[in-house]
Amino acid sequence: MSSVDYLIGSEEICHRPLKTFDEQACAMTADFSTALMADLQTKAMPDVLTLAFWCRKANISHLRESLPKGEHRLGRGLAFHIAPANIPVNFAFSYIFSVLAGNANLVRVPSRPFAQIPAVVRVLKSVLSDYPEIEKRTALVSYPADDAVTAAFCNRADVRIIWGGDATVTKIRAMKSKLRCQDICFPDRFSFAVLNGRAVAEAGETELQTLANDFYNDTFLMDQNACSSPQIIFWQNSSSLAKEKFWAAVESETVARYNLQATSVMDKFDQSCREAVELAGLVKHIQRHGNPIYRISLSDLPEEAENRLRGSCGYFYEFDLADFGVFRKLVTDKCQTVTYYGLDPQIIRNFVIDEGLKGVDRIVPVGSALDISLIWDGFDLIRSFSRLIDLTEKHRRDR
């Protein structure tokens, strides 16, 4: 396997699991946080700072304490991670989650030239030198897409953590793995937002700006391509006042912050014209706010809406909500995150549970769509990555 470049570690990676929230794992994570925040290069990278903030000591202690005392967990062994190719720091989150669960980790990092990757790897490498038990359980690799290499890694894995598109998940899952290997897959998902028009209409200037900033972070920050970025905006208590107010505020954010790519300008314009034809009868009108924002107002949802209504780089579908009934048809197991503004999220959760919907794993306020956490895609990641050692005390029968 000469094509494999070991950025950290080697083929001789130790497979023996550690306790979940092992002392060294927690201390290393906290040190990693401090080092990322102190490093001149990484502290200037907003997405790396998010990672550093998540890894901070207080957060790790809190997470550790939230695991019930009587629950004795151990990592599963070797976790093989296929990280997403186009999100620079996701590989590091995936790695840290699994370190905390107690696993040894073999991580394939994206080979695209993101500045964040070498910087994060450099910091991690130096932190690991103080933690030999974690260091010998860590291998970060980079290699050109090669099924033979991937298959060999799959063979050794006790856990496979597969991020990315449906095609990747399908392909990797088809590769042979140990019978007890646990697969945690993150295929393509679909997300939407529910905004209360009345709340938007009543929002003051500061509130509106915060909302626009939060919405921007949910969407434009990842070119609206993150699984948790909303594609459809559902309006409760819809009014044109609320919509115009909202989009004007989002437009100001994009003008100030968004690096609009010429190719996405063409893609969106083309998509809008095509959909005016392909979704004939469903498109009420198309509005642009400059070229960053396209709004496709729908009078009804098409069949297979979760597959057909896919926006990117600022391409939103809008729909006026009479009640949640429309979600019965819309929501399939593809649906991941609902972001909300100005309404009680319990109502959405109750609807999902009462109606027995197969999708909606997360309900978070606007602004938190991209916040990664240990609960993701409906999985408790620490528990999924680890093994529970169940113990039953023998009860004395004689009394």
Next chain:
Amino acid sequence: MCFDLNSLAGTHPYGLAGKEKRALYRQALTELTRSHYQRCRAYQLIVEAYGHDPNQVWDPQEQPMLPVRLFKELELLSVPQKEVVKTMTSSGTSGQAVSKIFLDKENTRNQSLVLTRIINSFIGPKRLPLLILDTEMVKYDRKMYSARGAGIVGFSTFGLDTAYALDQNMNLDQNCLQAFVDKHAGSIVLLFGYTSIIWEYTLNEMEKAGLSFQLEDGLLFHIGGWKKLQDHAVNAAAFNEKVRSLFGRVRVHNYYGMAEQLGSVFVECERGNLHCSIYSDVIVRRPEDFSVQDFGQRGFLELLSLLPTSYPGHALLTEDEGEILGEDDCPCGRLGKYFKIHGRIKGAEIRGCSDTYEQR
């Protein structure tokens, strides 16, 4: 009803100044938009979705435009299918979808009429001996009436005694070349072809074979961008120089046109500027909001043409980056806007979570 091209028969193809041209285009494009709106359902849906009122008169920059890529994705036609006499397909990069352009009799006739008026303004009204720097075979591949074959057939109307520089296997036909040059020694001759094909199959091969000629007066018209040649660091100057070193005294005119708007081509003048004729116009739009860009600044190039009647292609947003250099004041004397193409708009890395098992 619709704008009549005959009204321009008496006007020189480069003889309309800005003010008059704007008035003409305001009327003519409004009529074209209205006509396509009434006759093409898909176009109607787009115009309505964007809230454009076709019953009002609009300035050219206010006319609804279509992205040129849409012709690869949808079948857009403004005449009943039975009136289509020709379906033009763009050559397209291999593996990509091709544009389909539906032409009726009238549209076809207008395309060749306008091409004739434009080219004649450069070469005069007489037919000239013509050397096509390509193979005759593309003409006969009727499975797909491709833009390459159509271009050759279209240009052949300006020629006499047409000869082809390449044989059926795309190899240089040295005997044929020699015979053509000998036969027409001393007279003005016409050459025609596609930029990258000329470079690769004629110029490079002549050089390898040590073949060159000394034409006394030649006119080369060539179509196609510099995209393919840029990989070999070939620009217009290098191209023209090589043509002259291998063929002698040849005036070289590149021209820009797309399968989606055949006929109303943009020909490069003696100064190396691409010109709009009276049959076409260009608008450069700012990437941030599609507003009209200032002269001398780059942006998306929109092409306007008075010709498309059987398909809604009179206002197309291309994927090329352009820059208008000026209007009515090119030192070559032609009126109208003149401009420059800077190649395809650049691709970019878009972020997102899918597509993880990347290929390299």
